[in-house]
Amino acid sequence: MAGTLAEKILGRKSGVDVRAGDIVVVPVDLAFVQDTTGPLTVRQFQASGLKKVADAKKAAVFLDHAAPSPRSELSNDHRLLRDFAAKHGCLLFDVGEGVCHQLVAENLAGPGEVIVGADSHSVTAGALGAFATGMGSTDVAVAMGLGKTWLRVPETVKVLVRGSFQKGVSGKDLILYLIGRVGADGATYKSLEFGGGAVNGMGMADRLTVANMAVEAGAKVGLFPSDRVTEEYLRGWGRGHKYVPLQPDPGATYESVVDIDASVLEPMVSRPHTVDNVTTARELKGTRVHQVFIGTCTNGRVEDLAVAARTLRGKRCHAGTRLLVAPASRRVLLGAMRKGYIRTLVEAGATVLPPGCAACLGVHQGVLGDGEVCLSTANRNFKGRMGNPESQIYLASPATAAASAIAGEIVDPREVM
Amino acid sequence: MLRGKAFKFGDDISTDLIVPGRLAHLRSNLPELAKHVLEDADPSFASRVRPGDVVVAGKNFGLGSSREHAPLVIKMAGVSAVLARSAARIFFRNAINQGLPVLICDTDRIAEGDELEVDLASGTIKDLTNGAALTFGKIPPVMLRILNEGGLIPYVQRYGNIKV
Numbered sequence: 001m002a003g004t005l006a007e008k009i010l011g012r013k014s015g016v017d018v019r020a021g022d023i024v025v026v027p028v029d030l031a032f033v034q035d036t037t038g039p040l041t042v043r044q045f046q047a048s049g050l051k052k053v054a055d056a057k058k059a060a061v062f063l064d065h066a067a068p069s070p071r072s073e074l075s076n077d078h079r080l081l082r083d084f085a086a087k088h089g090c091l092l093f094d095v096g097e098g099v100c101h102q103l104v105a106e107n108l109a110g111p112g113e114v115i116v117g118a119d120s121h122s123v124t125a126g127a128l129g130a131f132a133t134g135m136g137s138t139d140v141a142v143a144m145g146l147g148k149t150w151l152r153v154p155e156t157v158k159v160l161v162r163g164s165f166q167k168g169v170s171g172k173d174l175i176l177y178l179i180g181r182v183g184a185d186g187a188t189y190k191s192l193e194f195g196g197g198a199v200n201g202m203g204m205a206d207r208l209t210v211a212n213m214a215v216e217a218g219a220k221v222g223l224f225p226s227d228r229v230t231e232e233y234l235r236g237w238g239r240g241h242k243y244v245p246l247q248p249d250p251g252a253t254y255e256s257v258v259d260i261d262a263s264v265l266e267p268m269v270s271r272p273h274t275v276d277n278v279t280t281a282r283e284l285k286g287t288r289v290h291q292v293f294i295g296t297c298t299n300g301r302v303e304d305l306a307v308a309a310r311t312l313r314g315k316r317c318h319a320g321t322r323l324l325v326a327p328a329s330r331r332v333l334l335g336a337m338r339k340g341y342i343r344t345l346v347e348a349g350a351t352v353l354p355p356g357c358a359a360c361l362g363v364h365q366g367v368l369g370d371g372e373v374c375l376s377t378a379n380r381n382f383k384g385r386m387g388n389p390e391s392q393i394y395l396a397s398p399a400t401a402a403a404s405a406i407a408g409e410i411v412d413p414r415e416v417m
Numbered sequence: 418m419l420r421g422k423a424f425k426f427g428d429d430i431s432t433d434l435i436v437p438g439r440l441a442h443l444r445s446n447l448p449e450l451a452k453h454v455l456e457d458a459d460p461s462f463a464s465r466v467r468p469g470d471v472v473v474a475g476k477n478f479g480l481g482s483s484r485e486h487a488p489l490v491i492k493m494a495g496v497s498a499v500l501a502r503s504a505a506r507i508f509f510r511n512a513i514n515q516g517l518p519v520l521i522c523d524t525d526r527i528a529e530g531d532e533l534e535v536d537l538a539s540g541t542i543k544d545l546t547n548g549a550a551l552t553f554g555k556i557p558p559v560m561l562r563i564l565n566e567g568g569l570i571p572y573v574q575r576y577g578n579i580k581v
């Protein structure tokens with residue numbers, strides 16, 4: 001029977017024809033944790049009585065959320081995780097390597113795989129056609145130990161994106177628009193499957209941004225087809241052998257279809273304190289911004305830093321606005337250095353943070369003051385997210401963030417292009 | 418049968434409101450972390466909640482990060498069940514894995530401070546204060562088995578495997 005991407009991947013993995021609603025046990029190609037969820041995974045693993053990791057090459061530990069560690073308690077968590085990785089021979093990506101989801105995309109994920117991460121943005125690898133989903137520490141502990149997990153095959157919402165993006169509009173604006181339209185729980189328990197002309201033409205950086213935020217609409221997974229873009233991306237990281245083409249079947253059953261014309265999309269912004277509180281950058285013109293943060297698993301890639309550097313070349317950040325830039329990985333940092341983006345950004349007044357989550361979750365590096373406003377390229381603006389419940393977070397694309405850093409207030413980037 | 422008082426919360430209570438990222442350094446010190454449960458949503462909750470009490474919320478409870486510490490500290494605070502109009506996917510699964518029932522029902526019919534009686538076996542909730550009788554959505558059988566064992570770790574200890 002004709003299947004959606006989710007049905008096809010989980011069907012192949014479980015060895016039976018599956019339909020939305022079925023519950024399956026599937027082998028896991030990668031189970032991973034990061035430094036804020038991992039310590040509980042280690043303790044649960046020990047408590048479970050499972051002695052060994054089922055396949056050490058399919059288990060990974062990332063130290064990225066508090067990196068480098070700002071306090072002894074977190075340093076001790078890092079020690080616990082390093083010891084666990086060493087004892088079981090798991091993959092370890094230590095402080096400075098970058099954000100887990102970027103490293104999964106660069107080094108590990110492939111189309112058709114099943115990936116579970118103890119981090120909600122594990123959906124990012126859906127950009128590569130992997131059934132990648134976030135779980136809690138205990139689920140991942142058990143997935144590491146047994147090499148498998150149980151999943152309910154999700155219903156699928158097809159997101160058909162037609163036409164092409166205007167200049168200054170990117171994947172970030174598309175996903176913010178979509179979340180604003182369906183709501184923060186509009187896709188709960190579901191698969192968001194992206195397709196249409198604009199999606200086929202989208203580069204991998206934009207696909208990763210869109211898949212990353214599928215969870216902000218509640219989705220279990222955000223899936224892209226695996227095509228030439230996927231193949232080129234994998235080749236670029238020396239992993240061409242991982243490529244397999246993957247498309248949904250014609251005639252697959254969708255719970256609903258969301259039709260979007262990319263050519264009418266504008267630069268979008270999420271207002272505090274929920275991601276679905278979306279409007280256009282134009283509407284918010286004049287909103288004073290104290291800190292601009294460009295980075296994270298959502299928008300910390302070379303392509304994002306390129307947009308920021310292009311916007312800021314030969315200009316200065318506004319005197320009342322701090323610009324923080326955190327490359328998503330060491331390889332992103334190196335790439336941006338080679339291309340001269342880092343120099344441009346630093347000359348424009350940016351503070352460059354080490355590869356990792358940096359200011360995203362309020363543990364360190366860029367905690368806001370009372371009443372301060374941050375415009376961030378991250379994926380979440382919940383109250384308290386960046387370390388202070390008395391501050392406000394707006395979310396936007398790298399183009400909008402860079403243009404706003406110059407203006408000191410939110411602006412539509414098309415005004416300065 | 419679970420019995421306790423209702424603590425009401427609104428819509429979209431994120432895991433950042435339940436256990437904020439700024440307390441990440443306490444995640445290996447659960448008793449300390451638990452003192453801050455739901456602090457950014459209701460600063461007095463942790464000191465007022467009593468064993469058996471029930472968290473009663475609106476839609477999309479537990480949205481956001483996958484931190485399992487969220488249901489974990491709610492359970493440690495003595496909360497016997499979370500009732501919500503809807504719950505975020507990862508939170509729901511994490512709560513069951515921690516042995517904390519999350520029950521989807523029409524929470525508009527419950528007021529702050531109401532005495533509640535929850536019958537997991539029959540799928541009913543009685544509001545003893547206003548007399549309302551509610552039913553809650555079915556928990557999938559695989560999750561019910563995990564819940565009945567007290568969580569995923571006791572389940573794996575017992576069966577050494579997962580079966581659906």
Ligand code: SF4
Pocket residue numbers: 065099100101119121296297298356357360361378379
């Ligand atoms: S960059 Fe932010 S959203 Fe991404 S994994 Fe890190 S903390 Fe989570």
